[in-house]
Amino acid sequence: MADGLATSADRIESVRFGHYAVPLAFAVSDAKVATGRQRPLSQIDVLTCEITTADGLAGLGFSYTTRAGCRAQFAHAKEIAANLLGEDPSAIGAIYDKLLWAGASVGRSGVATQALAAIDVALWDLKARRAGLPLAKLLGSYRDSVRVYNTSGGYLQAPAEEVAERASRSLADGIGGIKIKVGQPDMKEDLRRLAAVREHLGDDVPLMVDANQQWDRAAALRFGRAVEELGLVWIEEPLDAYDAEGHAQLAAALDTPIATGEMLTSVPELVRLIDLRGADFLQPDVPRVGGITPYLKVAALADHANLQVAPHFVMEIHLHLAAAYPRDSWVEHIEWLSPLFDERPVIEDGRMLVPDRPGLGLSLAGQAAGWRLDAAEFTGRL
Structure with a gap:
């Protein structure tokens, strides 16, 4: 390699970005909506990256935002894209550093690295496809399936009876655990709702709750003490992230x-949480933390600290990373991005199966073109 460029025919020849607005089947509300900090969520914005090499191989990656930020990601991705052309696509670490320095003036977290995440995921997808392996196998998987829980049926806009009914449907579909939202202005309503769902499901179903940063320290402690007898798997984001x-x-x-x-957007922020023992279940998010490359650094440190890891959202990516974590992890089943892809995850007996297709095992669906707001392509060799 000379000046960072590949000396063989194996080089990046084109990079294509897309900005998609994927509509949700219905708007959802969590504690941030219930307390007036945000509007109900009705769509997910996705930044895709498709990288093609001179020998015709291609990798697909993506990042996402909710409510705002994807246009900024798209703009940043376009500014740094030319730095990819001519590079050896397998030199992922070197490429990551090069792109970080290309955008160094805007920092190493937030929008800058979230734009980079789509590129990084595409490079890992490409590397696994070249090897003919699912990404989990390339990373060194410990298992062929991962425990899975459902979140999308437990939002606050739905009454407790509807949440319980959706939970039953999820369990019937093979999902192994249920998470519901809490954090309403009246904590008593949270406790009533949670008790009703627990009674409906029974004591043996794994049940989690998510407060979406609703409480101060005193309120979170009161809630935690009030629900100890319910045997929850975890209380998620009780405090400011x-x-x-x-x-x-x-x-x-x-x-x-x-x-x-899940809200932390850099390795140092997650390392601090690990060092302080601020989580029993660490929930890094590949698109938010900047890609698979920084995620792997966090996962190694979490394992060293004997922590459980339950990555947030984007099951399409996190399934592979959870399968490659030493401890049996949980993956979050939220189907919001499923319409973007032709493939669907297979779920059996409470677990999501790692696909046997190379890479992430994903391809963009034809209908995705109808949700595309913008696109850009960069080709050639510098």
Whole structure:
């Protein structure tokens, strides 16, 4: 390699980005909506990246945003894309550093690295496809399936009876656990709703709750003590996402495990959470933390600290990473991005199966073109 460019025919020849607005079947509300901080969520914006090499191989990656930010990701991706042309696509670490420095003036977290995430995922997908392996196998999987829980049926806009009915449907479809949203202005309503769902499901069904950063430390402690007898798998984001000390205090005070980390957008932020023991279940998010490359750094540190990992959202990516984590993880089943792809995950007996297709095993669906808001392509060799 000279000046960072591939010396063989194996080089990046084109990079194509797309901005898609994927509509949800119905708008959903969590604690941030219930307390007036955000509007109901009605679509997911997705930044896709397709990388093609001189020998005709291709990789597909994506990032996402909710409510705002994807246009900024798209713009940043376009600004740094030319740095990919001519590079050896297997030199993922070197490419990552090169792209970080290309956008160094806007930092190493947030929009900058979230745009980079789509590129990084595409490179890992390409590498696994070249090897003829599912990404999980390329990374060194520990298992061929991962425990799966459903979130999309448990949002606050639905009454408890509807949440319970959807939970039953999810279990009938083979999903192994259920997560519901909490964090309403009246905590008593949360407790009533949660008790009703627990009674409906029975004591043996794994049940999680997610407060979406609703409470202060005192309120979170009251809630945690009030639900100890329900045997929850975890309480998710009880506090502001950046309150690592507060999460650590809760984790130490409660028998119920604490889960958090999905909103953090850099490795140092997640490392601080690990160091303070602020989560029993760490929840990194590949698109938010900047791609698979930084995610793997976080996962290695979490394993060293003997933590469970339950990556947030994007089951299409996280299935592979959870299968490659030493401890049996949970993957979150939310079907919002499924219409973008031709393939669907296979779920059996409470577990999501790692596909045997190379890479992520995904291809963009024909109907995705109807949701595309913008596109850009870069070709050639510098």
